[in-house]
Structures are given as C-alpha cells and as structure tokens.
Amino acid sequence: MKPSQFRAWRKSMGYKQKEAAERLGLKKRMIQYYENGNRDGKPVEIPKSVRLACYALSHGIADFDGEKPTETSTLAE
Numbered sequence: 001m002k003p004s005q006f007r008a009w010r011k012s013m014g015y016k017q018k019e020a021a022e023r024l025g026l027k028k029r030m031i032q033y034y035e036n037g038n039r040d041g042k043p044v045e046i047p048k049s050v051r052l053a054c055y056a057l058s059h060g061i062a063d064f065d066g067e068k069p070t071e072t073s074t075l076a077e
Helices: 002-015 015-022 028-036 047-058
Strands: none
Touching: 002 015, 002 028, 002 047, 015 028, 015 047
C-alpha cells in the first residue's frame, strides 16, 4: 500500500486522521507518517498488519475474537 492509497482509504472511510488512528490502534502521528511516506526524511513502510486492518474495516469488520463466524453471526458483533 502506497501513502497515497492509505490516504485515499482513510478519506473513503470518512475518517479524520485521529479517528483512523483510533480505529487502527495507532497514534495519530503514525497516520501522518504513513500518509507522508516518511519519518524524519526516512521512508516509512505501512506494515502488513495495518494494511490488513484497513481491509477489515473496509469490509465492516471492527474486531475479531478468534472464533470462526457462523452463518447467523458477523465478525463485527
């Protein structure tokens, strides 16, 4: 995921940087680093765990308790 894609994801979700940070379990500053693509002049890669969390949130999965969902339940419950 490129910085521009991360920013586009956040905006498509309607999140401000602070809300994206809260939803992803990060500090707002990390959201800024990911969107800028650098930290103190050094490249910053968006970790796979963050990319997967973005995907989950995009698909309505707010949390996961480790149990396989059944047909009558959803992961977001």
